[in-house]
Amino acid sequence: MAICAAVALACNEGLHPTTCPGICGTVTYQGSLPDSLRDSTAAVLIVAFSTFPQTPADLLRFQPPVPAFVDTGGPPRRYVLQVPNGTYEWVLAVWEKKSTTPLGAGNADSLLREIGFYRDGRDTTAQGTGRVHVGTGGGGAAAIDFVIDFTRMHRICHYFPPCPP
Amino acid sequence: MRRLLLSALLATTPAAIVAAQGTAVLSGTVRDTLGQPLRGTVRVVGSALARVADERGRYRLDVPPGRLIVRIGHIGYRSVEDTLTLSAGDSVERHYRLAGVAVELQPTIVTAAKRSQFLDQSTTSVALVSDTDLAHRAVETVDEAVNRSPGVLFLNGQVNIRGSSGFVEGLGSRVLLLVDGVPANQGDRGGIDWDMVPLADVARVEVVKGAGSSLYGSAALGGVVNVITREIPLGFHARLRAAGGAYADPPFDVWRFRDHTGALGSLDATASYARGPVRGSLTLGGRHSDGYREQDRSDQWEMSGKAEWLPRPATRVTTSGAWTSHQYQVFPTWCVAASLPGARPCDTRGQAFQPFLIDSSGAGSYTRSNKGYFTATLDRTVSTRFSWQARGSWLRTHFTDVNPDDWAVSNRFGAEWRGVGRNASGRVVTAGVEAARGDVTSDIFGEHTQHQLGAYGEVEQLLGRARLTAGTRIDYLDADGSDATGVLSPRVGAVFPSHVGTWRASAGRGFRAPTLAERHVNTRAFGFEVIPNPGLHPETAWSFEVGNTASLASWGRLDAALFWTEARQLLEPTFVLVVDSVAKDTVQKIQIQNVSRARLRGLDASLAVAPLPALTATIAYLFLDARDLADDSLLAFRPKHLLTLSADYRWRTLSVGGDFRYTSRIERIELEPVFGGDPRVSAKVLDVRAGWQRGSLSARLLVANALNYIYNLVPRTLEPVRTASVVLTWTY
Numbered sequence: 053m054a055i056c057a058a059v060a061l062a063c064n065e066g067l068h069p070t071t072c073p074g075i076c077g078t079v080t081y082q083g084s085l086p087d088s089l090r091d092s093t094a095a096v097l098i099v100a101f102s103t104f105p106q107t108p109a110d111l112l113r114f115q116p117p118v119p120a121f122v123d124t125g126g127p128p129r130r131y132v133l134q135v136p137n138g139t140y141e142w143v144l145a146v147w148e149k150k151s152t153t154p155l156g157a158g159n160a161d162s163l164l165r166e167i168g169f170y171r172d173g174r175d176t177t178a179q180g181t182g183r184v185h186v187g188t189g190g191g192g193a194a195a196i197d198f199v200i201d202f203t204r205m206h207r208i209c210h211y212f213p214p215c216p217p
Numbered sequence: 218m219r220r221l222l223l224s225a226l227l228a229t230t231p232a233a234i235v236a237a238q239g240t241a242v243l244s245g246t247v248r249d250t251l252g253q254p255l256r257g258t259v260r261v262v263g264s265a266l267a268r269v270a271d272e273r274g275r276y277r278l279d280v281p282p283g284r285l286i287v288r289i290g291h292i293g294y295r296s297v298e299d300t301l302t303l304s305a306g307d308s309v310e311r312h313y314r315l316a317g318v319a320v321e322l323q324p325t326i327v328t329a330a331k332r333s334q335f336l337d338q339s340t341t342s343v344a345l346v347s348d349t350d351l352a353h354r355a356v357e358t359v360d361e362a363v364n365r366s367p368g369v370l371f372l373n374g375q376v377n378i379r380g381s382s383g384f385v386e387g388l389g390s391r392v393l394l395l396v397d398g399v400p401a402n403q404g405d406r407g408g409i410d411w412d413m414v415p416l417a418d419v420a421r422v423e424v425v426k427g428a429g430s431s432l433y434g435s436a437a438l439g440g441v442v443n444v445i446t447r448e449i450p451l452g453f454h455a456r457l458r459a460a461g462g463a464y465a466d467p468p469f470d471v472w473r474f475r476d477h478t479g480a481l482g483s484l485d486a487t488a489s490y491a492r493g494p495v496r497g498s499l500t501l502g503g504r505h506s507d508g509y510r511e512q513d514r515s516d517q518w519e520m521s522g523k524a525e526w527l528p529r530p531a532t533r534v535t536t537s538g539a540w541t542s543h544q545y546q547v548f549p550t551w552c553v554a555a556s557l558p559g560a561r562p563c564d565t566r567g568q569a570f571q572p573f574l575i576d577s578s579g580a581g582s583y584t585r586s587n588k589g590y591f592t593a594t595l596d597r598t599v600s601t602r603f604s605w606q607a608r609g610s611w612l613r614t615h616f617t618d619v620n621p622d623d624w625a626v627s628n629r630f631g632a633e634w635r636g637v638g639r640n641a642s643g644r645v646v647t648a649g650v651e652a653a654r655g656d657v658t659s660d661i662f663g664e665h666t667q668h669q670l671g672a673y674g675e676v677e678q679l680l681g682r683a684r685l686t687a688g689t690r691i692d693y694l695d696a697d698g699s700d701a702t703g704v705l706s707p708r709v710g711a712v713f714p715s716h717v718g719t720w721r722a723s724a725g726r727g728f729r730a731p732t733l734a735e736r737h738v739n740t741r742a743f744g745f746e747v748i749p750n751p752g753l754h755p756e757t758a759w760s761f762e763v764g765n766t767a768s769l770a771s772w773g774r775l776d777a778a779l780f781w782t783e784a785r786q787l788l789e790p791t792f793v794l795v796v797d798s799v800a801k802d803t804v805q806k807i808q809i810q811n812v813s814r815a816r817l818r819g820l821d822a823s824l825a826v827a828p829l830p831a832l833t834a835t836i837a838y839l840f841l842d843a844r845d846l847a848d849d850s851l852l853a854f855r856p857k858h859l860l861t862l863s864a865d866y867r868w869r870t871l872s873v874g875g876d877f878r879y880t881s882r883i884e885r886i887e888l889e890p891v892f893g894g895d896p897r898v899s900a901k902v903l904d905v906r907a908g909w910q911r912g913s914l915s916a917r918l919l920v921a922n923a924l925n926y927i928y929n930l931v932p933r934t935l936e937p938v939r940t941a942s943v944v945l946t947w948t949y
Binding site: 065066067068070071072076132154192 | 553567894899901926
């Protein structure tokens with residue numbers, strides 16, 4: 053009888069195919085990484101912010117703690133961000149420069165560039181308008197697609213002006 | 218000098234007299250009540266004389282003349298005692314029938330006190346895996362056999378006794394493996410090669426729970442697993458074991474990774490011969506597995522041998538050894554859409570993860586692992602009051618990894634002398650000295666040596682109905698000839714039989730010396746450099762236990778223990794900021810450090826019942842409260858609940874049975890920022906089995922993970938899927 057109960061317990065459990073456990077989509081590359089950046093590139097990664105950063109220090113409070121790393125070019129690439137349930141105001145791709153010093157708020161402007169972000173199809177005018185909801189309807193947010201364009205890299209100071217010379 | 222010679226002469230006189238008087242021969246068979254042969258143990262009470270019956274239940278024992286009490290036992294059966302009076306030259310035949318019980322009331326164990334004793338005389342909890350269990354379960358490896366024991370859980374090959382080890386990628390085990398009482402943890406990494414001993418050679422396994430360092434020294438921090446090999450029966454015997462099986466396909470089409478069914482198979486052959494004082498056995502075997510996931514193929518060849526010489530009834534010289542060559546593909550981690558830095562993308566087919574596919578950065582990884590051991594032992598029963606054993610051992614491991622390319626060769630040499638003395642008032646003294654030397658030559662561990670010298674003693678005194686035990690061991694450890702460290706490991710315990718069962722209590726200190734790998738590893742992991750730390754100290758723990766074993770009429774046995782372990786200076790991989798000489802800046806690196814304090818406490822209980830003569834059932838439950846005291850959080854890789862249900866039914870030559878194992882969801886893992894978002898589920902695994910035995914032939918069917926439950930216990934590493942196998946055994 054105990055074995056039968058165990059069988060009943062174990063039915064329909066275990067791991068199942070999961071298409072999206074958080075924020076998922078495709079990044080498409082507009083062109084390729086310029087040769088001038090090839091040696092200085094540390095990584096290209098995708099992160100999400102629950103609220104749009106208000107200060108440069110907020111830039112280091114992204115989700116997930118270990119971001120998704122993607123290629124620097126090639127065919128469209130699927131990504132998955134395993135983030136907690138909630139709303140995310142900014143999902144973006146970041147280019148990171150090689151450095152011997154740890155990344156911090158003081159050097160973020162010199163080490164990081166925004167190279168593409170998700171925009172809501174109904175409002176493509178500004179950053180922070182591509183809101184993504186995770187888990188509220190049961191499940192992840194799929195089809196959060198955007199373009200990485202290495203020719204349109206934006207410094208941090210682009211969002212927190214003025215930019216130093 | 219003359220006094221010394223006289224003393225030596227007096228000391229050897231009783232043995233000389235016994236030899237001069239000649240011996241008697243006791244022979245016969247051991248069977249169950251249905252007439253099936255049992256490999257029961259026939260033991261002369263009060264001495265080390267014992268013999269295990271062969272596959273046909275036959276035994277023969279050379280015994281000294283006089284009045285003898287013989288106890289015949291087998292795990293799962295009620296022991297019987299027989300009193301005989303024999304004269305020199307007598308040849309007496311006795312046939313014994315044992316009745317099955319839920320759990321044998323007085324099984325004999327040899328590990329908990331480093332000497333022979335009855336199970337209910339042990340001050341610590343002990344779990345047993347008998348050869349009947351091994352045969353019924355039709356498992357292929359020793360770890361599969363031990364994995365269903367109460368309170369024991371394997372995490373990707375790493376054994377946990379009451380949550381002792383957690384999961385540290387094989388770097389250092391907090392459980393000591395013994396093969397016939399000889400330490401067999403790797404000399405460099407301190408881990409356990411479970412494929413070292415062919416399963417065909419294993420007679421039974423004893424699992425001692427809690428700190429065992431007072432007798433065994435380093436590594437016995439969380440417990441001891443003693444693999445006891447088969448005795449060699451008289452005459453010529455042979456055994457052929459062939460197994461074949463198949464792995465189930467993934468339960469979802471989107472997870473399929475090959476267009477054929479994965480297979481596994483093995484063949485083992487054992488031959489033994491014993492006549493008079495000389496006995497020998499040889500086992501050869503090979504096994505192949507396609508694996509149950511991508512890049513998971515495995516091929517293994519093994520041989521083992523044992524030779525015994527019994528020049529006198531009370532003297533035994535044993536040499537044994539084994540060599541295993543294992544080539545296996547390495548499944549690194551499963552394929553996920555979110556890559557780690559430096560990882561090459563893998564095709565997830567639109568899924569968040571693909572548990573049967575590898576992360577492509579690990580493509581082509583495989584390991585060639587050769588390992589072996591050789592031991593020589595001299596056992597001498599000087600009298601009914603005193604016996605001693607001397608042994609020497611050599612363990613060698615050699616692994617070569619491809620992608621990443623690493624290699625290491627290590628040796629572990631050991632020697633021990635142990636004596637056991639008893640007096641008429643019920644006092645038993647066990648004392649000994651032990652020395653070990655480990656060395657490694659490796660591209661990631663360097664070239665290093667480590668020495669350990671220990672002396673131990675334990676006294677058991679009968680006081681009324683109570684047995685009181687006290688003992689200690691002192692170890693001196695050094696690495697590369699410097700920084701000698703002394704470690705004291707005391708233990709006290711008591712056993713008290715009462716009308717509500719037998720109570721036991723113990724308190725003991727355990728330790729584990731840092732392994733050569735932990736001190737000197739220099740490699741990369743998860744994109745970070747791992748740097749050595751030669752100044753590591755041993756990790757230590759105090760273990761406390763109170764337990765009770767009670768027989769429930771003739772149909773059941775209940776065993777329950779409350780345990781509490783306080784661990785200090787646990788060794789763990791830690792992120793450190795160091796100045797990099799090349800970058801001339803501070804960078805993050807990983808280093809093994811003495812960091813954690815932990816508390817593991819809980820309840821370990823089991824109930825074995827036999828409501829019908831042919832039906833046995835067991836329920837075992839472990840509740841574990843494991844906390845990391847350094848940051849007041851849950852200890853990683855320790856499930857809170859572990860439940861095991863087993864049942865077996867026999868009808869004439871047929872048997873059916875099953876095991877169910879529930880492991881609650883592991884709530885905390887290491888490297889939470891990296892793997893924390895991965896799915897984790899509780900494990901619910903059902904194994905079913907059926908068997909048929911007639912004469913020298915037996916056939917067993919095992920369907921492991923019959924429900925094809927898909928789960929993982931450590932990050933991104935799939936546990937085995939449903940595996941159906943048939944094992945055919947022929948004995949002569």
